[in-house]
Amino acid sequence: MFARVLECQAKDSKGAQISAKVTNDVLPCLQKQPGFVDFFALSDKTNAERLVCVSFWTSREDDTEEYHRQHYEMVTNMLQSVLESPPTLKTFTVRASTAHRIARAA
DSSP states (O other), rough: EEEEEEEEEEEEEEEHHHHHIIIIIIHHHHHTTTEEEEEEEESSSSSSSSSEEEEEEEEEHHIIIIIIIIIIIHHHHHHGGGGSSSOOOEEEEEEEOOOOOOOOOO
C-alpha cells in the first residue's frame, strides 16, 4: 500500500474554494483510477489556505505511473485558478494503519 501526499497553498481567501474543488472535481477523478483505495483532505487550522490531501493506492505502479501519465496534470489544471503556487507531491509506503480498507504494506 502506498500513499501520495499532496500539499496545496491556495491564494488568499480561496481556502474554501480549493477544498470544494478537491471534493467535487478531483476526488471523483481519483476514485475512477485502478488501484485507488481511499482519500483524506486535511485543512490546516492555523492557515485556512493550506490543504493537505492524502490518497491511498494498492501499489506504487497504480500511484505513480498511471496517475502521472493520465491525471496529475489534469488535477493541477483543475486547481490552478485557486493555487498560490504549484502543489508539492510526495509518495510514501504505508507501514501501518487503523483506517478501514487500509492494510499494512506487504
